[in-house]
Each structure stands twice: as structure tokens, then as C-alpha cells.
Amino acid sequence: MWGYPADGPELAQACRAWGVPLVEDAAQAHGTTLFGRYVGTHGAIGTFSTHARKLICTGEGGFCLTDDPALADRLRPLRNLGKPPSGGEFGTGFGLNYKLPALAAALGRVQLSRLNSRLARRSLILEKLTAMASEISGLEPFPISRGRDRVQCAALPLPAPVPDAGTRPLHTDPAVP
Ligand SMILES: Cc1ncc(COP(=O)(O)O)c(C=O)c1O
Numbered sequence: 001m002w003g004y005p006a007d008g009p010e011l012a013q014a015c016r017a018w019g020v021p022l023v024e025d026a027a028q029a030h031g032t033t034l035f036g037r038y039v040g041t042h043g044a045i046g047t048f049s050t051h052a053r054k055l056i057c058t059g060e061g062g063f064c065l066t067d068d069p070a071l072a073d074r075l076r077p078l079r080n081l082g083k084p085p086s087g088g089e090f091g092t093g094f095g096l097n098y099k100l101p102a103l104a105a106a107l108g109r110v111q112l113s114r115l116n117s118r119l120a121r122r123s124l125i126l127e128k129l130t131a132m133a134s135e136i137s138g139l140e141p142f143p144i145s146r147g148r149d150r151v152q153c154a155a156l157p158l159p160a161p162v163p164d165a166g167t168r169p170l171h172t173d174p175a176v177p
Helices: 008-018 069-078 102-112 115-133
Strands: 023-025 045-049 062-065
16 A cells, blocks of 8 residues: 555465465555565456556556456456457446546556656655655654565654644544444
8 A cells, every 4th residue: 555565475375375366456556566576466466546646547447467368358358348358249247347448548558658767756755755854853754664665655654643733533532432
């Protein structure tokens, strides 16, 4: 999430042991790597969002990654009204209309070619902000652990809540059951 990926390799290992296919939610993790491997490629399927706030943006939409041709053949009808990969006028199985319009996909593909340079720029900005934040007392950048070497954004946890700020966590509010 936001460049802090879950432990893909460990999850993949556990899923293999349990015989459960791993579907990674990599909605925010375009180009993020974990121990040098792209997030979204640890399991059977990686899913990505290309919503307006994402690093690759097509307005709305997304895509799935898999290196398994049989799984890809099962995915295609799901986003195209149940029509088999070979096409045809009518659906033959379950499916909805989740197709990404060609124009939107073209936008995404152009941005894909700039992904590396955008990530590199983000890392540079992150380094600068981290250095600046370290000079502000009470602000500590969220640590980026080993292996999470290409992140897209960083959190700055604030110190303990400021008293009298007029807000408090909902779970501490007596009015909330
Ligand atoms: C982790 C995660 N999963 C899923 C989604 C949903 O993506 P979409 O808005 O493309 O449906 C988001 C959106 O921000 C997300 O952050």
C-alpha cells in the first residue's frame, strides 16, 4: 500500500504450502519492487488500478498480470461479458463489462514507458523531503525496510496527538459503540 508492499515472497510461500492461489492487490504499486522483484508478480495474478490518483492513470480502470496463459484465458471473459478469448458475439460463461476502453489503455501504455523515470524522480524527492523532515522535531519518516527499495510515496507519522486539537481517534470516543 502506498509503496509499502506486503511480504510477497512469504505470502507466496505460504499460499504454495496451503495450495491457495495468491492474487496480489498491487493497486498502488506500479513499478514497486520487493527484493528486486516487481510487486504483483509474486503470486498467480497481480491486480493494478489505473484510477486517477495512481502512478499510471487512465481515469478509471486497471489491469491484471499473470504469466499463466490458462489463467489469462479465464480472466478475459470475466471482463468481457463472458465472451471467450477467441471472441464471438455472445458470452458463454460468467462475465461483466470491465473492459478498459482502447483510448484509456493507450494513455496507460504511454505512461508505462515513463514509469521508471517517474519513480526515479519520486525517490529523489523522497530523499530530499526525508532530509528536510529530519530537521523538524517530532517528525520521523516512516522507515523503509530492507528490500523495499523502490517505493512511490512515504508516510510521515506525526508525534502523539496534539491535545485540544478538537479531534480524537473514533475508537476512543465514548459516543461510538
Ligand atoms: C490497495 C487498493 N486496492 C484496491 C483499490 C481500488 O482500486 P480502483 O479504484 O481502481 O477500483 C485501491 C484504490 O486506491 C487500493 O489502494
